[in-house]
Amino acid sequence: MKVLIVGSGKTLYFLCRNFTAKGYAVVIINRNREECVQLARRLSATVVCGDGSDDVILKEAGAMGADVVLAITPNDQDNLVICQLAALTFGVPRAIALANDPENVEIFEKLGVAAFSTTHIVGSLIEQRASLEQILNLLPVGQGRVNVTEIILDDDSPVAGKLLKDINLPENALVAVVIRDNKPIVPRGANELLAGDRVVLITLPENHGPVLKVFTGEQI
Amino acid sequence: MKNSLYIVIVGCGRLGSYLANQLSRVGHSVVVIDANEETFDDLSPGFSGFRVVGDATQIAVLKEAKLKQADVLFATTHEDNVNLMVAQIARKLFNVAHVLARVFDPRREQVYDQLGIETICPTSVAAEIFMLAVAGGRAAQGDAKP
Numbered sequence: 001m002k003v004l005i006v007g008s009g010k011t012l013y014f015l016c017r018n019f020t021a022k023g024y025a026v027v028i029i030n031r032n033r034e035e036c037v038q039l040a041r042r043l044s045a046t047v048v049c050g051d052g053s054d055d056v057i058l059k060e061a062g063a064m065g066a067d068v069v070l071a072i073t074p075n076d077q078d079n080l081v082i083c084q085l086a087a088l089t090f091g092v093p094r095a096i097a098l099a100n101d102p103e104n105v106e107i108f109e110k111l112g113v114a115a116f117s118t119t120h121i122v123g124s125l126i127e128q129r130a131s132l133e134q135i136l137n138l139l140p141v142g143q144g145r146v147n148v149t150e151i152i153l154d155d156d157s158p159v160a161g162k163l164l165k166d167i168n169l170p171e172n173a174l175v176a177v178v179i180r181d182n183k184p185i186v187p188r189g190a191n192e193l194l195a196g197d198r199v200v201l202i203t204l205p206e207n208h209g210p211v212l213k214v215f216t217g218e219q220i
Numbered sequence: 221m222k223n224s225l226y227i228v229i230v231g232c233g234r235l236g237s238y239l240a241n242q243l244s245r246v247g248h249s250v251v252v253i254d255a256n257e258e259t260f261d262d263l264s265p266g267f268s269g270f271r272v273v274g275d276a277t278q279i280a281v282l283k284e285a286k287l288k289q290a291d292v293l294f295a296t297t298h299e300d301n302v303n304l305m306v307a308q309i310a311r312k313l314f315n316v317a318h319v320l321a322r323v324f325d326p327r328r329e330q331v332y333d334q335l336g337i338e339t340i341c342p343t344s345v346a347a348e349i350f351m352l353a354v355a356g357g358r359a360a361q362g363d364a365k366p
Contacts, residue, residue, distance in 0.1 A: 053300075053301055053328075054325070054327075055327055055328075055331075056327075075277075075301070076277050076305070077277050077299065077301035077302045077304070077305040077306075078301050080301070080304075080305050080308075081300075081301040081304055081305065081328070084331065084335070085328075085331060088331055088334060088335070089331055101277070101278050101279075103278070103279050103280070104277075104278075104279070107279060107309060107313065110312065110313060111308050111309075111312060111313075
């Protein structure tokens with residue numbers, strides 16, 4: 001796989017090191033001449049010095065044959081234009097932009113560019129690791145508009161011993177799966193929840209906290 | 221078109237402030253956006269429009285400038301990519317009827333024509349005038365080719 005990455009700093013360096021270790025052919029575009037020299041010395045990647053949103057530079061970096069273009073500069077406008085040029089001028093099948101401003105994820109997608117936000121990703125990781133010990137997994141889906149959360153019910157859970165239909169759930173939330181003794185069940189109203197059950201919840205970011213409170217009794 | 225237009229100008233440099241002053245003077249409602257507050261010093265005392273300090277690549281700033289109500293958007297910052305991004309957001313997300321972006325790089329101009337974004341390239345415009353001047357000079361000497 002041939003990957004073209006436009007960006008700078010440690011994220012770029014470690015990402016490239018990762019990709020070259022996997023055997024990908026990596027080409028870096030970076031504007032800073034000194035950083036380019038360092039990158040070329042430390043990585044087994046091709047380094048092109050210049051503006052990644054300039055089509056001459058993209059061409060020089062071999063954009064024509066790239067499988068993926070990744071634009072991770074600190075400037076959202078540059079990332080957008082790099083990806084648009086890669087797709088329109090060079091026919092790169094996959095161009096992905098970093099949205100430094102999380103609100104730009106949606107905007108980029110509407111403008112036809114695949115985008116991701118590290119703020120979203122790191123934010124949900126921190127929630128997952130640090131918020132509640134009962135949370136086993138938290139997975140944002142639908143560009144972060146829906147959360148899939150796996151929790152474990154402990155003995156103090158206010159819902160342990162209750163029937164599903166008797167649990168007062170906030171709107172737009174769902175108990176998708178109950179895992180008991182390693183057996184997953186898709187529960188209905190007549191099913192009972194017990195301490196020790198692993199429960200997979202579907203929530204929205206707006207009601208995520210209130211829903212978890214129903215199951216754990218703790219305020220988030 | 222209405223007589224008085226709602227015009228948003230992104231970038232209050234030489235071109236942006238000139239346009240803002242002129243358009244405000246003839247009675248249009250003008251909003252100027254610039255990340256650097258000092259640039260508003262270039263607006264004339266007669267400028268009756270609004271000033272928004274902020275980075276126009278953040279949608280919150282464009283909302284603050286009430287871009288949804290705008291008839292016209294001019295993107296005149298010194299950064300091509302900022303102008304191209306703001307112009308696309310204005311055209312495709314806010315449905316602004318007339319959007320014009322200044323783009324210095326003539327090659328980038330062609331790509332955005334494809335995307336339906338109208339651009340003006342000062343480099344090409346100036347080059348054309350210089351070329352005409354050359355041709356005109358020749359015509360004056362009587363050796364212009366048809």
